[in-house]
Amino acid sequence: MTENLIFPKKLLSKTGGFLKRHKIFSVSVVLIIVFLMLGIHFYKKLNVIKDVSVMNEPVSSPLTRMDLTSSVSLTGNIASRDERSVTTSLTGTEIKEVNVGVGDYVNAGDVIVTFDSSGLERELETAKDNAALNNLKNGKTLEDAADAVTDAKETYASEAAGLKTDVNTALDHYNQMVSKRDGALTDYQNAQAAVSAAQDQYDSLKAQAESEGWQMKVSDAKAALDNAQAEYDKAAAVTDIDLTGSLYDNLQNARAGYQDAVAKYETPLSQAENELAEAKQRESQAMASYEEYKSQADAAYGAYYGRLNAQTSSNEKNAKQIEKSQDNYEITALEQSNNKKTQEDQLQEAEEKLGKTVVTAPISGVITAINVEEGDVYNGETLFVIQDMEHFVVEASVDEYDISKISKDLKAVVKTDATGDEQLKGTVSFVAPTPNSTASSGGNTGTANTSPTYKVRIDLEDYDERLRVGMTAKTSIILDSRENVFAVAYDCVQTDEEGNNYIEVLDEPTGNHGNEDSENGNPTGKGPGNRNFSDASADTDNAGGKTGAFRKIFVEKGMESDYYVEIISDELTEGMQVVTTISKSSNTEGGFMFGEETEFIYEGPGGAVTIETEEGPVGAPAGGPGGGGF
Numbered sequence: 001m002t003e004n005l006i007f008p009k010k011l012l013s014k015t016g017g018f019l020k021r022h023k024i025f026s027v028s029v030v031l032i033i034v035f036l037m038l039g040i041h042f043y044k045k046l047n048v049i050k051d052v053s054v055m056n057e058p059v060s061s062p063l064t065r066m067d068l069t070s071s072v073s074l075t076g077n078i079a080s081r082d083e084r085s086v087t088t089s090l091t092g093t094e095i096k097e098v099n100v101g102v103g104d105y106v107n108a109g110d111v112i113v114t115f116d117s118s119g120l121e122r123e124l125e126t127a128k129d130n131a132a133l134n135n136l137k138n139g140k141t142l143e144d145a146a147d148a149v150t151d152a153k154e155t156y157a158s159e160a161a162g163l164k165t166d167v168n169t170a171l172d173h174y175n176q177m178v179s180k181r182d183g184a185l186t187d188y189q190n191a192q193a194a195v196s197a198a199q200d201q202y203d204s205l206k207a208q209a210e211s212e213g214w215q216m217k218v219s220d221a222k223a224a225l226d227n228a229q230a231e232y233d234k235a236a237a238v239t240d241i242d243l244t245g246s247l248y249d250n251l252q253n254a255r256a257g258y259q260d261a262v263a264k265y266e267t268p269l270s271q272a273e274n275e276l277a278e279a280k281q282r283e284s285q286a287m288a289s290y291e292e293y294k295s296q297a298d299a300a301y302g303a304y305y306g307r308l309n310a311q312t313s314s315n316e317k318n319a320k321q322i323e324k325s326q327d328n329y330e331i332t333a334l335e336q337s338n339n340k341k342t343q344e345d346q347l348q349e350a351e352e353k354l355g356k357t358v359v360t361a362p363i364s365g366v367i368t369a370i371n372v373e374e375g376d377v378y379n380g381e382t383l384f385v386i387q388d389m390e391h392f393v394v395e396a397s398v399d400e401y402d403i404s405k406i407s408k409d410l411k412a413v414v415k416t417d418a419t420g421d422e423q424l425k426g427t428v429s430f431v432a433p434t435p436n437s438t439a440s441s442g443g444n445t446g447t448a449n450t451s452p453t454y455k456v457r458i459d460l461e462d463y464d465e466r467l468r469v470g471m472t473a474k475t476s477i478i479l480d481s482r483e484n485v486f487a488v489a490y491d492c493v494q495t496d497e498e499g500n501n502y503i504e505v506l507d508e509p510t511g512n513h514g515n516e517d518s519e520n521g522n523p524t525g526k527g528p529g530n531r532n533f534s535d536a537s538a539d540t541d542n543a544g545g546k547t548g549a550f551r552k553i554f555v556e557k558g559m560e561s562d563y564y565v566e567i568i569s570d571e572l573t574e575g576m577q578v579v580t581t582i583s584k585s586s587n588t589e590g591g592f593m594f595g596e597e598t599e600f601i602y603e604g605p606g607g608a609v610t611i612e613t614e615e616g617p618v619g620a621p622a623g624g625p626g627g628g629g630f
Helices: 002-014 016-021 023-055 118-212 214-238 241-355
Strands: 058-062 065-080 083-086 095-098 111-115 358-360 365-370 384-387 392-399 411-416 424-431 437-441 449-460 472-489 501-506 550-554 556-560 564-568 577-581 598-603 608-613
Touching: 065 449, 065 556, 065 564, 118 214, 118 241, 214 241, 392 424, 392 472, 411 449, 449 472, 472 556, 472 577
Parallel strands: none
Antiparallel strands: 058 577, 065 392, 065 472, 083 384, 095 111, 111 358, 365 384, 392 449, 411 424, 411 472, 424 449, 437 449, 472 564, 501 550, 501 577, 556 564, 598 608
């Protein structure tokens, strides 16, 4: 109200001088203007009072299908997708040429800065000469080390061959002696067996002779022979032929009996005794031969073992020499390789330095900074900055409450002041895993609270020549979306005592909200379904699910956006009138506030109600649309 009265006062003060000069005309004009302004003022107040009364009534809108999106809104800045600050290692080198200026567009590979290369060219020549000299020295040293390895291998091979021959000869002699020893041992063992057999035979015959009285039988036969011989000799002495013939026969029989007894009893025992003696003699000779060959075999083994030890010792000594020579060769090779690498590094460094005397653009873009001039001695600072002005990104920070919702490859839309209402498409290309800064706020307590923020980058899909680095960009990252679904404002969905969600719809198509008395501006009629909108105590038919002319439809909530909620039910049809209630309240959330001139737009499920006031009611129904998005 106060603000509305300021304008007439200013107008009157400015026209003061004019009134003094043209009193009658001026007074008339001023009075006309004042009456017009007062009329407009009171007309608006009457309309506000009428709108307040209308807001006490339920509002219905047709149910329609729409596309819903759930998003995170944030504000960031336009930045180049690729920005390079170019430096070089040529400190202490004079800058010969600078070929561009700030604002110039260059292509990747264009020469930007050139350094004086005369000193670096001399360094390169010196490095080449040193590398060639070191290569010659290293080659000779490595060749000598390789020759030492060859000599050690040849010595090993020569000595090993000679020692191998000696060892093989000694081994052959030893094997011969072993063969003779083993043969003599076999002969000795056979002689022992023969002695044992002869001894058994003799012992057996001797035992039999003793048990059967072989000696007595031989003696008896000898006595009979002697007696027959005596009788015969006695008869022969007297030449009694008859007697001699008989005695002769007796003598012959006695001789035959004796010879038979000797052959049967005396000869086998004697023969067995002789055979035993001979077997023992052969055993003694075989044992002596075995002992001789055994001694020779032992000596041959000693000679062989000595040759073998000599061979092993010589081979080990020569093998160690080979190993030592090879180690020396490898060490020399490594040292020379390292030396060569050092030389090559020095040569490469000199070549690289010479190559760095020409500094080119790493990317195509616009030069946004040049920090050197021709004739400067370079000290390591940034030579120039180049930015890609054809591919832009939005860099923004997201608080800890929203960062978990955002992931790479999510789609986004971007608005800037330069592009107006046009929405630029983008894609999330980076989400920081760790916080990059903290935001502090004191609040009403005077103490600072810190909340971590996380960097997010969105790549814009298309080039737009209106964009510039540093512009403020309002961005919505789309988390989820639904197409062609039934959705209503949050306040349209209610919950019963059992926790079931429902909406109220009008049974019949929406008419007007009652007739208005054109004289006093107050609603006097009834709304759709003949239910009196101002009657808060209308009857309710719980059994039928109806409240007067209203009908409940139980729904399931789906996706929620900043303004609307998806509702799901088989009973929903497009165009049915969904009811929401705008109620009076004295608080600041969804109530009425009287103050300065304001415009309020309430988005219903199928349209908008707009109230313009100077002092009148301001605000939206509790839980209605607000905040977020564009």
